[in-house]
Amino acid sequence: MSGLREELEALLKARIGPRASLRDAQLDAVRALVEQKRDCLATLPTGFGKSMVYQLPAMWRAEKDTPGVTVVVAPLLSLLRDQLRGCDDLDIDAAAWCGTVDKAKMDRIDADLRIDYHDGGPGIKLLYTTPESLGSQRLKDALRVCATNGCLSSIAVDEAHCVASWGHDFRPSYLALKDFRDDVAPGVPFQALTATATPRVKDQIVESLGLKDPVFVAASLNRPNLRYEVIRRESMRHGDDVGTEAGDDVGTEAGDDVGTEAVALAHLAAMAKETKERDPGSVGVVYARTRHECERLAAALQDLELDCEVYHAGRDKEALARTQGNWREGDLHCVVATVAFGMGVDKPDVRFVAHWGPPSTLEGLYQESGRAGRDSLPARCVLYCSSDELDELRKVDRGNCGAVDAYARGVGTCRRAVLLGHFGEKRSAGGCGGGEEMCDVCADPEAVRRAAAAADRTADRAAERKMDDARAAAEGEEDVARGGGRGEAVKRRRVEVAATAPRVPLVPTQHRRVPVGPARKPFVPPMKGTKYRLKQ
Ligand SMILES: [Zn+2]
Secondary structure, eight states: OOOHHHHHHHHHHHHTOTTOOOOHHHHHHHHHHHTTOOOEEEEOOTTSOTTHHHHHHHHHHHHTTOOOEEEEEOSOHHHHHHHHHHHHHHTOOEEEESTTSOHHHHHHHHHHHTOOGGGTOOSOSEEEEOHHHHTOHHHHHHHHHHHHTTOEEEEEETTGGGGOTTSTTOOGGGGGHHHHHHHHOTTOOEEEEESOOOHHHHHHHHHHHTOOSOEEEEOOOOOTTEEEEEEEGGGGOOHHHHHHHHHHHTTOHHHHHHHHHHHHHHHHHHHHHHHHHHSTTOEEEEEOSSHHHHHHHHHHHHHTTOOEEEEOTTSOHHHHHHHHHHHHHTSSOEEEEOTTTTTTOOOTTEEEEEEESOOSSHHHHHHHHTTSOTTSSOEEEEEEEOHHHHHHHHHHOOSSTTHHHHHHHOSSSOHHHHHHHHTTOOOSSOSSOTTOOOOHHHHOHHHHHHHHHHHHHHHHHHHHHHHHHHHHHHHHHHHHHHTSOTTHHHHHHHHHHHHHOOOOOOSOHHHHOOOOSTTSOOOOOSSTTOOOOOOO
């Protein structure tokens, strides 16, 4: 076949614009399908143009009047809607089959899929669906006819890492795809696509989907425009905050938490506002692990005058759509969300992604952070975490070998190198450089080392205090037995600790205090039932 590259380049320029160009990895993946008719596993990072791997063959077939449909399996409905919009722009005939499609439309798709090869084949070139909808008998029957007619060109499996059972986005319904092909479309190639996969996840994708002698295509996962940072919350405590709590709450755990968390929150709000000042239309995302945590954070950040709303499965659909819509349009600066938010949201100018607490896997951290800076302009990816959270994560680490822990606690190795190394990508250069945004370790290794040491010291002190408290409580029991006041020893010890604990001012002064004045907006809880308020 002469000049597949030139043909595809020409198509891209005609449909997208004169500056569009084909990347080698895209070409390799398309070649595996249209020339070799082989299964393919493509690992292409966010923003690389992963969907081109099935969109390009669809355009190419249409251009050549060759009948053929590709079924695209995607995990989320929101993803399907975004993809359909994209196909409109590229002038590709595409449709979606899912629970929300009305009967008349399903009838049309059903009839279209049954059009014979010699009658030109189906008009639809890409049929988007979810793994659950692919199980519907009606769709199966229509696709079986389509495959028998020789009109089913490929099955593209987007977010293919969802088949990895111990992965961060496991979806059991993905496991049915192998049986689907064996039953309905034997011999039709799979195009498995993912933004990230460790060698172990790749093995699992091959096994679970039953890929036969697949072509492996991989592009570097490096995102040069992302700046990776870790903020150990304990390192951010400063005298004032601890002091304000000291009056009635000296040294209790709750008091310490509020002290350190308030500074970290102020840092987060200041960082968000600063990105907005530099790029006024831009937006950001804060990820938290639970719905409750999202509510709590959003309330606290609103208190710091950050324009944000929560996004999690506990809110009704209308409210979620409104929040997502406002955020997409740039009318809402920031979304405080669980990990469900963002998958499939293709917004180019996300200027920061913050994780409040460590995600359970480094894949999760990479993917969620990867939603920042799709426009290739600088963006910040900041992980805020505490020693307690990291310890907790280590306990429940399911075969991840402490990867997140190593990333978060590391002081001597470039964050970018740790992330890429996790996916089996070695860097000859080592640290950030050559036009890459500098991670915190590469930018100022001494500051990172100091912050980590301060965080470890604080954590050690907290652990010591806990033990002292337990000992003092036991002594208190004895006091009671002797007729003295219970808990006197505990109080005594706490006052001693508060008086001797060194202060660690590591946060720039402008982040220490958020001005409180008449201009401050009244606090409005984002939802009913928000009980937690940050202490002022
Ligand atoms: Zn670095």
